[in-house]
Amino acid sequence: MTEEKSVAVIGAGIFGLSLAIALRDRNYEVTVFDRSQYDANGYDPTADDVQAASADHNKIFRASYGKEIHYQRLALESRGAWVSDDEKRGSTEQDDDRDNRLFVNSGMLRIQPSENLSSLEKETLANMQRDGLRDTQFVKSDPADCERADKLGWKDKILNFQIPDSKSTYEAVLDSLAGFVRCSNACAHYQKVAADKGVKFHFGPQEGAVDYLVKVKSEIEPSKDKVAGLKTKNGVVHDADAVVVAAGSFSTQIFPDLSYHLESSAGSLATLKIDKSNTELWNKYSPERFPVMTWKSTPRDASGKDTGSIYVLPRTPEGLVKIGYRGVKWTNFQPAPQDTPFTQDGQWSVPLPVEECSLLPEPALYAIKQFVSIFMPEFESTPFFSTKLCWYTDSLDNSFVIDHVPTYAEESVFVCTGGSGHGAKFLPVLGKVGKPTHSTRPRLTD
């Protein structure tokens, strides 16, 4: 058994939880801090004090990553973990009230902007082929694929739509490995797993919110500071051998050294609500009948206006159908604190206060409505049930930022963030990739 080193993790979202569990499994003494009262609100995305990308009804699971085969393989490893965890928990899909699956294999239909497959799709198919998984992908125009989809019970999810103002048909790929993860439920589950393993948690705006990192001169490397712990808003100092910054889109504010690597930007989400009494829609949009859909648009309306990319997920057990717009991400530039290593004319983009995140910018609303009118015509005149800006933590190359910070002594600071809009699916495996082991430097391809 190794000596128990203490690690303080800032953030109990997907990155923080995943790492906390992996560290505890290696006998570290782990304490997680989060300013949200997750022990009371259970990661409810609608709770007033919740602002985290991880706290959401659902996020897409996909292993389709174009050329990035390392992400494809990591996603498949993660998929195995989701499935086996659901099996262990005896999860069921029998009816909505008892459906407690964290991973739902609804499939994903990737609708192309034209009759041809994009180069990204071709790269994905090539890498699926390389890993012996080509049979799991069904190309709409390929008769052999459609026949296989039919035999395997997937054909009905290769949905057919009439695109207005378009004479041509569109190409699409149905990915039968994909689906979605129930994010908030997954966080609540993994938080409990972590607590059961002995990870300690401090939650809430006083006890859990981190004010700043405590820095001291290192005796071992006198030219550098080391981080000796952190101070929470209630004034308590918590000592730790290492501090992990895993605060998602808030990470730069806690640790401005990250300002060169990360930027916070907002994605646009809207939900529509289906009443259970509307049996036709309730069934049509269920995960059993409706896949996750992504639509990469080209200029589609009469004026040639680019409506951006849209995705939609099957309805939740409560009847919510979530639609996301990823054509444009929104920034919120504010004056950066003095000495911030990287700014844009003294400013940086940070999340808006949660109470200012319920309205979407006009281009996002336009694109979502456009999508609804083509692909979900039943809802064309239905008002949105909710709208929300949800904050990304974008890295320079959209890869995760998981490493020690070399400018601090004694490997006392570690960062585990940079989800860049695709981290949720990796919850069961992320921490194992990124353990701060005090000797080997982590690499994503480990």
Ligand SMILES: Cc1cc2nc3c(=O)[nH]c(=O)nc-3n(C[C@H](O)[C@H](O)[C@H](O)COP(=O)(O)OP(=O)(O)OC[C@H]3O[C@@H](n4cnc5c(N)ncnc54)[C@H](O)[C@@H]3O)c2cc1C
């Ligand atoms: C719009 C959108 C769509 C996405 N879609 C997908 C998808 O389809 N599939 C997918 O796999 N991924 C998706 N992602 C990415 C995924 O959601 C993120 O990668 C992941 O949730 C990030 O987790 P995190 O732990 O880094 O950050 P967060 O979930 O933001 O967690 C950070 C935590 O830090 C806490 N915190 C902040 N400040 C402090 C402080 N001072 N003290 C203590 N705690 C603090 C917060 O309360 C929060 O709980 C999407 C992201 C967005 C924004």
